[in-house]
Amino acid sequence: MRNAVITGAADTAVGRLEGSSCMSLHAEAAQAALEDAGLRAGDIDGVLCAYSLSEPHLMLSSVFCEYFGIRPSYSAAVQAGGATACATIMQAAALVSAGVCRHVLAVCGDNRLTGMSRDGAVAALSEVGHPQFERPFGISIPAAYGLVARRYMHEWGVTPEHLAGVAVAHRAHARRNPKAQARDPLSLEQAMAGRLIADPLRLFDCCLISDGGAAVVVSAADTVADRPSRPVSILGYGQMNTHEHVIGMPTLTEFGCKQSSAQAFAMAGLTPADVDVAEIYDSFTITLLAELESIGFFKKGEAGPAVLEGALDLGGVLPCNTHGGLLSYGHSGAAGGMFHVVEAVRQLRGQAEGRQVDGAEVAFVHGDGGILSAHCSLVLGRA
């Protein structure tokens, strides 16, 4: 879909942002993305927002547009959990390609750390469990992924050390990123000794809870001549949706990212071997390991050992989550997935500073929502 390009991308600070609000984070990210694109707010004719736990509303995109002071001809909120950010980019590209919009702003943000208690965030997230057949048994998001992890370990020989290796790899990336929320050194031994959350998942197997926002502008390709920042091409995209709840999962070892990524690579005319840098949803360490194998970057059971050998690091076979990911950069709801998109744009523009993947020309971005339920993949390229 080469007639849709990313012209602007930005994120706010992440972490504990005292006094921030869901809407202020949206506006800060949106303004920065507009400046990056060299556009005025009035140039935006399409807006895609996500959802908020701290300031929930039936019509979040309308709430944002009113607050930001814009009146776009197209506006909608998209809710696909961790797949939302990628899904908004996919939808923005489709809107631009169809000629419905010229410049679509995709913007997410939430203040999950200061806007609600940690207990409140955990409880709100547990409500994705089935109301009659999961929640009465004390399900939480970590518990749902604990079930996935236990089965995946059983079938494919994944070990606690492999999981910890993923956490350590993300921390190594985050330590090169001054914006990352979690930058303290983390050893394999420390990660493996973290307190149990939902066995086999321990503290460092779980993503952070953060305040933050992120925004991306998707524009028609014939508008890029006037843009100040190097554009990034949207080469391919795809989605797959297989279930919502754990009790509805077809299997606990094969996921819709296989189909969504295959669609995206086919549209781009590329394969996983062409990817220079990957930004893949890492809500838990097992999420990333399973997705790396389902997408086909590694054979089943081989991602864990590869991670311990440095596969995901700069200079590894697949530099992945170079900003630090949800595990160490930050996770503020739908914006968490948008951080992956923003990082891919920075890598393709050569703006990733101390964590730059040399000569990165093709990036793969993936988000998954629910319990590996909704999947959206993007293939982006240096324009």
Next chain:
Amino acid sequence: MGTQPRVTAETAAFWQGCADGVLLHQCCSACGHVQFPPRFFCVRCRSRAPEWRPSAGTGTVYSYTVVHRAPTPAFKDDVPYVIALVDFDEGFRMMVNLRGCPAGDLRIGLRVGAFFEPAAGGGALPQVRPLEDGRC
């Protein structure tokens, strides 16, 4: 302790079964498809002919997790507790709590049997515990 969920017309028979000490599931009278959770239609052939059938209540642990961090205050006194996905012998999968299993005996493939636990607010929740001769 789990709370009795809000019951709907599609699930009332299931929860009444729990209160009566019977684990029910649905089997399509048109195509034979076994399904859970209960619905008014069959997800395979789309007929409106799912029938309620009692389960023997025996099954095999497909996966499990030991929860150390409660999602809500209602579960704070229960940690650590085991959530298991159980494949019942009739061919349906449920999420339940696995009770009475020493940590060292927890394993995928464990044979379990259903029992019913009083729920906060009335009614009963289906749960499982290891079968005596727990071999799969």
